[in-house]
Amino acid sequence: MALKSTRYRKVEPAALNRRATPRHTMAISSASLKRNGNKSIPATLLDISIYGCRFEVDAVFKEGEKVTVTVDEHAPVIATMVWQKTKQVGCRFVDALDTAVLRSLTISG
Template identity: 80%
Template sequence: MALKSSRYRKVGPASLSQRTEPRHTVVISSASLKRKGNKPIAATLLDISIYGCRFEADAIFKEGEKVVVTMDEHEPVNATMVWQKTRQAGCRFADALDTEVLRALTLSA
């Protein structure tokens, strides 16, 4: 049941950006994801922040699945899958990405 105060009042859409850190658009086709005990899966990194990334890959991931993300020549990063829709998916890094690595990735894109 609606409250009287909002019953006839239009409510605007929720804020789309609820992130604490901004995402940086990149196109890095030399990224890969690796599940425990499996071969790396080629991926294209589409955007990144210090806490996570969005990528495109020909694979199906489960929410909560642990993966290792490799980007260019940088150290691999442990991550957890958060969502997937068609070929795109997003993951959250276990530890915040070093700002120098983020800077190098965004400048190379």
């Protein structure tokens, strides 16, 4: 049952974004994820911030698993898998990403 004050007007969903820093949307297909000692797994970088990123990848990861993230010619970054839903995974960088690297990725993406 609707409240009297909202019965006749459309109520928009709440815009809840609890992130400390904004995520930058992109689609960079030259990314890869690497488990310890294994070969690189091709991935597409979907969004990124200085603290983490989201990929589309054809592989299964476990929560808490450590991976090495490589995008384009940038230096590899160590990250921890936080979640996976179908073909998308989210990871958090062990050390915050350098802002110059983030800037170059967002400009090229």
